Amino acid sequence: MIDFGxxxxxxLRVQGKSLRGTAKELHYDVAYLSRVLNGKQAPSPELTQAINEYLGLSLEVVDSSVSHDDEMDAWELVRRVQASDVGPATLNRLERTFDSLAMAYPKADPATLLRQVRRQTAYVVKLLDGKKTLAEHRRLLVLGGWLSLLGATVHIDLMQEDAATARLETAAALAREAVFPEIEAWCFETEAWRVLTDGDYVQAVELSRAAQDIAPAGSSALIQATAQEGRAQARLGEQTETYSAIERVRAMSSANGTPETPEHHYRYDPAKSISYTATTLAWLGDKAAEPYAREVIRKLSPSDDVSQWPRRVASANIDLALVLLTDNRLDEACDSATKALLSGRVVPSNQWRALEVVTAVEARELPESSDLREAYQGLKAIEQ
Known part of the structure; x- marks a missing residue:
């Protein structure tokens, strides 16, 4: 069996490339690359990916036992070897890392994800102090903006209000500095979600529209902000505006098609449109929400496997419970609510939705109310 080296x-021999030249092109220390090729040190996932791209290979990327802090130290060493120049390889790796974090968001533990965001943000801050071109400076600002935005989103999930505000303001400032309106639009949309969960539906509409005003045409931020407006209008009971927002989201998401990485939190896909339609119609009290909620559950949890989209499936079960209660199908509603609560994947910022179901069941004095209340309290206890 031929090994990595x-x-x-x-x-390298077939393509006529030297070890030193390769190390220079990939922005790695030649001594480190030599140790890896001689089997004295295991290749990192980043090096393996860089070599695959450079030589057109498909070597397997093996998870490393090296910690993220060690990874940051290694990147910093490379930067210093390059006379403090940031370099495209470092920026490419950071951008790929952010995409990985954004793709992990739908199922990652919020506290764990936040620690990873902090490490990456700290490294971007360090690089901003170094020697770099104007183009590299802008890429760092954009990276910092995305990371701050993702951090704010996780803080909101964890109900950490002050930290969320600070990161949102930072993300918006970096977006304006880099002239990158999509991030700023996402900041308005994220704040709209926060005030919506606080019950300020009028402000949620205003913030959603502000996001739409500055979001680039056809962008994911524009679609998400439109969906957010629809949810806020539903809470206000504004039927015409709600249905209008739903239709606009459908049209835009269909035109964009499914992205290569639909799990990426900042890349809208048609499946999200179905989920938001279910939630919006459920909040409006429209029985038409039921088939949408059931479709989300069917598509995202085949054979009851919710591992890929645990939060979205939990939300769909809450939506289904709400609309079933409206239709007085009480046993089915309690069953759906129980599935959502016992999944343990309803984040703190979304627990108010679960509580609405619990409260509605208790108001009807159903026998399942005590079990639902216990499940809800258990969910709260997990987050404490």
């Missing part, structure tokens, strides 16, 4: 050396 043999495959890379063979490719």
């Amino acid at each position: 043999d495959q890379v050396r063979n490719a």
